Amino acid sequence: MSSSLLYVINVVTTATVYAIFVLGLNLQFGFTGILNFGHVAFMAIAAYASVLLSLAGWPLIAAAAAGILLAGAASLLIGLPALRLREDYLAITTIGFAETVRIIINNEVELTRGPQGIFRFPIPFESWGLTPLGWRVAFMILCLVAMLAVYLILQRLTRSPWGRVLKAIREDEDAAIALGKNTRVFKLWSLALGSAIAGLAGILLAYLLSYINPREFLPLTTFTGWMIMVLGGAGSNLGVMVGSLLYFGLFSLTRPLESSGLLALGLTGQQVGALRIFLIGVFLVVLMMYRPQGLFGRKEELSLDR
Amino acid sequence: MLQYLANGVVVGAIIAVAAIGLTLVYSILRLTNFAHGDFITLGAYTALFLNLGLGWRPAAALPLAFVAGAAVAVGLEFVVWRKMRQMRAGAVALIVASIGVALALRNGLVFFVGPSPQTFQQPVQRAVPFLGLPVTLTPDQRFALIASVVLVFGVHLLLRYTTLGKTMRALSDNTDLAWVSGINVDRIVIWTWIIGGGLAALGGVLYGMTRPLYPELGWHLLLPLFAAIILGGIGSPYGAIAGGFLIGIVQEVSIYFGVPVEYKIAVGFVAMIAALLLFPRGLFGEASYK
Numbered sequence: 001m002s003s004s005l006l007y008v009i010n011v012v013t014t015a016t017v018y019a020i021f022v023l024g025l026n027l028q029f030g031f032t033g034i035l036n037f038g039h040v041a042f043m044a045i046a047a048y049a050s051v052l053l054s055l056a057g058w059p060l061i062a063a064a065a066a067g068i069l070l071a072g073a074a075s076l077l078i079g080l081p082a083l084r085l086r087e088d089y090l091a092i093t094t095i096g097f098a099e100t101v102r103i104i105i106n107n108e109v110e111l112t113r114g115p116q117g118i119f120r121f122p123i124p125f126e127s128w129g130l131t132p133l134g135w136r137v138a139f140m141i142l143c144l145v146a147m148l149a150v151y152l153i154l155q156r157l158t159r160s161p162w163g164r165v166l167k168a169i170r171e172d173e174d175a176a177i178a179l180g181k182n183t184r185v186f187k188l189w190s191l192a193l194g195s196a197i198a199g200l201a202g203i204l205l206a207y208l209l210s211y212i213n214p215r216e217f218l219p220l221t222t223f224t225g226w227m228i229m230v231l232g233g234a235g236s237n238l239g240v241m242v243g244s245l246l247y248f249g250l251f252s253l254t255r256p257l258e259s260s261g262l263l264a265l266g267l268t269g270q271q272v273g274a275l276r277i278f279l280i281g282v283f284l285v286v287l288m289m290y291r292p293q294g295l296f297g298r299k300e301e302l303s304l305d306r
Numbered sequence: 307m308l309q310y311l312a313n314g315v316v317v318g319a320i321i322a323v324a325a326i327g328l329t330l331v332y333s334i335l336r337l338t339n340f341a342h343g344d345f346i347t348l349g350a351y352t353a354l355f356l357n358l359g360l361g362w363r364p365a366a367a368l369p370l371a372f373v374a375g376a377a378v379a380v381g382l383e384f385v386v387w388r389k390m391r392q393m394r395a396g397a398v399a400l401i402v403a404s405i406g407v408a409l410a411l412r413n414g415l416v417f418f419v420g421p422s423p424q425t426f427q428q429p430v431q432r433a434v435p436f437l438g439l440p441v442t443l444t445p446d447q448r449f450a451l452i453a454s455v456v457l458v459f460g461v462h463l464l465l466r467y468t469t470l471g472k473t474m475r476a477l478s479d480n481t482d483l484a485w486v487s488g489i490n491v492d493r494i495v496i497w498t499w500i501i502g503g504g505l506a507a508l509g510g511v512l513y514g515m516t517r518p519l520y521p522e523l524g525w526h527l528l529l530p531l532f533a534a535i536i537l538g539g540i541g542s543p544y545g546a547i548a549g550g551f552l553i554g555i556v557q558e559v560s561i562y563f564g565v566p567v568e569y570k571i572a573v574g575f576v577a578m579i580a581a582l583l584l585f586p587r588g589l590f591g592e593a594s595y596k
Binding site: 037082088089091092093095096097100104107219226230270271274275280281282283285288292 | 332338386389390393395396397398399400401402403405406407408409410411412413414416417420421525529532533536540566568569571572575576578579582583
């Protein structure tokens with residue numbers, strides 16, 4: 001009983017953390033049309049920064065805030081030269097940036113402990129003396145509250161005049177420029193805010209796993225985020241949260257099936273893993289071929305048909 | 307220093323061979339194909355399979371690797387890309403779909419061969435001086451270099467002097483105009499995939515002659531490949547060749563200047579950013595800015 005309860009709590013928490021991650025991506029792509037394929041980099045930067053600072057004795061909240069700010073600032077570093085680029089160049093540049101960040105984390109062993117990763121660092125509610133299950137529940141609530149806060153802020157922002165400018169940039173940047181909007185500044189803010197949100201997700205992920213290591217920040221994480229976004233419908237904040245729950249719900253429902261069924265067929269765990277990513281790939285292709293606006297996206301609001 | 311330069315020329319030649327296809331596909335189909343690196347991996351593993359299974363020498367496996375790369379590329383054209391073109395899918399949908407194709411190809415391969423690195427089984431080779439210069443290359447490195455240069459020159463002849471090459475260039479200049487001039491666009495697109503996918507696969511075999519193979523190889527090569535075609539100006543085959551050599555040389559020579567080997571990919575990326583800032587049009591290409 002308690003193990004299956006733990007399982008459900010874990011799935012909900014993971015889905016929530018990813019929902020936050022994708023809300024950031026959705027602000028950048030869904031609302032502003034910025035093609036960020038290096039989103040995982042900002043997750044990694046904030047996670048490492050906050051863990052290292054808290055190990056250096058910073059209070060947890062201050063370390064997390066610093067991590068989030070750093071993720072936002074790092075996005076400006078790449079955004080300043082790259083945001084003027086055409087979509088395809090931007091996609092390549094952001095992937096390159098994310099891989100560079102990961103390579104640096106992997107190799108600056110003195111700072112980050114490299115591929116070994118970092119175990120044992122301060123996490124929230126440690127001093128409360130909770131049982132393991134109690135901690136899981138408390139942390140799930142923390143993540144849900146964080147997601148709700150991000151959602152409400154984004155809903156507010158994207159419906160403000162500021163948000164309407166972002167949508168205008170997405171639809172036709174030249175027209176927005178002609179109306180006297182400094183689109184570059186708007187895009188930089190959108191990128192920075194979205195990346196800071198990814199940073200928050202990264203910090204929560206670090207707490208959830210209670211270890212961090214560069215393998216958690218492979219490009220696949222970004223692609224998973226994209227899949228959740230197109231699944232839920234880019235441009236809809238509610239949609240991407242539902243998308244995340246759907247994605248992880250499906251995963252967790254099929255996982256017991258996988259482990260018993262496929263392993264019984266004589267497949268190794270590695271093969272099952274490869275098969276799963278293979279299916280993610282096929283799913284992305286099929287979705288783009290038949291429903292580029294996503295499962296819940298409205299075609300007139302946004303499709304990827306441009 | 308000269309030795310690093312020589313290694314860079316060898317790697318650069320291989321990158322150039324693989325990058326030609328990426329840039330041709332971009333210029334003719336307007337597709338930024340993130341699955342291109344996996345054609346490289348596919349070619350390399352075709353040769354590995356023939357080498358380990360049947361004892362073939364890697365060089366002898368080149369023709370079959372070309373066929374494998376071309377076949378998969380054409381297959382994907384029929385299953386995915388043609389349909390997406392007909393539906394007038396936008397740039398973003400195409401990019402996301404190509405990432406999906408890349409994930410599927412790579413993990414399809416991992417499913418069968420596992421994730422660990424492997425090398426060709428062949429006698430150990432001794433590096434010998436090359437052309438009397440103060441640098442040494444193994445026979446395989448020498449072969450990879452010469453084969454790449456021959457292939458690159460072959461592509462040049464094809465584009466410059468054959469009807470197919472001229473049509474391909476016409477199509478990349480102006481698709482609609484080429485279409486109303488009676489060019490069979492679908493046929494040329496298939497040829498583009500054959501050449502692009504096949505060359506990438508050849509690049510993979512040549513790469514495997516100099517380094518160990520692993521399923522993520524193509525993905526890791528994709529960034530330098532993009533760096534090369536952006537440096538050369540996206541869409542320009544000649545730019546891809548020049549960019550390929552440049553990136554290969556920059557990556558290898560950076561080791562001489564004390565940059566750790568692990569940072570090779572990052573060096574290629576920094577070179578790409580520098581190129582975008584300094585030559586936004588690339589060395590030979592169209593504007594990269596909106």
